[in-house]
Amino acid sequence: MTKEELLNKTSLFLLDLDGTVYLGDEPIFGVPHALKKLRDLGKRLVFLTNNSSRTAASYREKLSRLGLFERGDEVYTSGMAAMEYLRAHFxxxxxxxxxxxxxxxxxxxxxxxxxxxxxxxxxxxxxxxxxxxxxxxxxxxxxxxxxxxxxxxxxxxxxxxxxxxxxxxxxxxxxxxxxxxxxxxIGKPFSPMGEAILRRYGVERGQACMVGDRLYTDIRFANNNGFSSILTLTGETTREMCEKSVDRPDLTFEALPELVEF
Ligand SMILES: [Mg+2]
Missing domain, CATH: 3.40.50.1000 (HAD superfamily/HAD-like)
Structure with missing residues (x-):
């Protein structure tokens, strides 16, 4: 799949946090601008984290402070997906x-x-x-x-x-x-969080793309749920690890901004 094809078919970008949009307390270079470009293209941005120790509000505050979050974006945690799972099954x-x-x-x-x-x-x-x-x-x-x-x-x-x-x-x-x-x-790489997202945002599987730095959570999550995927090499994965892995991303970038550089 080319970058253009992926951009055309995707309406919902699911963004991992640490290693993808920021490192610790610093935004990754060029990511705030790249996210703005995606919003300008009409893409929905949802920041997705497995970390269930904090609420969405607390992540919104951090992402806003780092210049990564704008009105219309959302944060979705594995805790929120667990609430959805409880409502559906219990x-x-x-x-x-x-x-x-x-x-x-x-x-x-x-x-x-x-x-x-x-x-x-x-x-x-x-x-x-x-x-x-x-x-x-x-x-x-x-x-x-x-x-x-x-x-x-x-x-x-x-x-x-x-x-x-x-x-x-x-x-x-x-x-x-x-x-x-x-x-x-519930969380990445398993399907309950994927199903919860499809219901919440009303998109087809092929319209969602997961962007993340971990093969065995982010990329496997995309593959388990039928989403497209982009691996970024700004976190814990090297190109060599990616080549050896059974978890195959659709595209691999040095960093997220490559997605919108033409
Ligand atoms: Mg990560």
């Missing part, structure tokens, strides 16, 4: 949610019934306020056989200070303690 259910305070509040605002004592289903998000009390409780509910959902599978979360344990690492602990693995995982 309507009205009481949910034991392991998550940060700001994300718990986002779920309550979204009409999800949280329950600490007698839930119907458990959801593990990226809880950077995790305590032993919460671990004990989730372990108990998992042992009792409740349905088990997780927002995503990433083992570590990149930070300027180095990688930190993420949900995948927490899941390894629960697998040891309760012998349970999630019944469904």
């Amino acid at each position: 309507e009205g259910a009481r949910v034991y949610l392991v998550a940060t305070t700001q994300v718990r509040e986002e779920f309550v605002r979204g009409g999800i019934r949280l329950d600490e004592e007698d839930p119907d289903v458990c959801l593990l998000a990226y809880d950077t306020e995790l305590t032993f009390e919460k671990i004990k409780k989730l372990d108990f509910f998992l042992r009792s056989g409740l349905p088990f959902l997780a927002t995503h599978l990433d083992d570590v979360c990149p930070t300027p200070a180095g990688p930190m344990p993420d949900v995948g690492s927490f899941l390894a602990m629960f697998e040891r303690s309760s012998h349970r693995t999630p019944d469904a995982i």
Whole structure:
């Protein structure tokens, strides 16, 4: 597929955050201008993250500060996709949610019934306020056989200070303690987040394009969901890693701005 063909067929660009539009606290060179060009072409921009420790509002604030976010753009997190999944598959259910305070509040605002004592289903998000009390409780509910959902599978979360344990690492602990693995995982590279996006934005699979720097989350997500994909080499992937990988992007760019340079 050529760049022109991809631009013509795509109405919705799904943009990964770290390694794609910014690195830590710095926008990647040329990306703010490239995003403006995409908006001028009438493309819808949705910033997509697996990180379920923060709310969309908190990402909007950061992206706006870095000059990456404009009116009409949206942020979509694996936490929001998990809310959508609960509404579709566990309507009205009481949910034991392991998550940060700001994300718990986002779920309550979204009409999800949280329950600490007698839930119907458990959801593990990226809880950077995790305590032993919460671990004990989730372990108990998992042992009792409740349905088990997780927002995503990433083992570590990149930070300027180095990688930190993420949900995948927490899941390894629960697998040891309760012998349970999630019944469904919502975020990239899996399909629940893809299905939620198609419903929310009302586009066909072929009209969506995922842009990201990770082969086994971003590019696999696109391939699992029938979206087009662009790999950017501004994050953790090198050209050599890409050539060896089973996860094949449609296009590979040194950086996102190449998409709109002619
Ligand atoms: Mg990334």
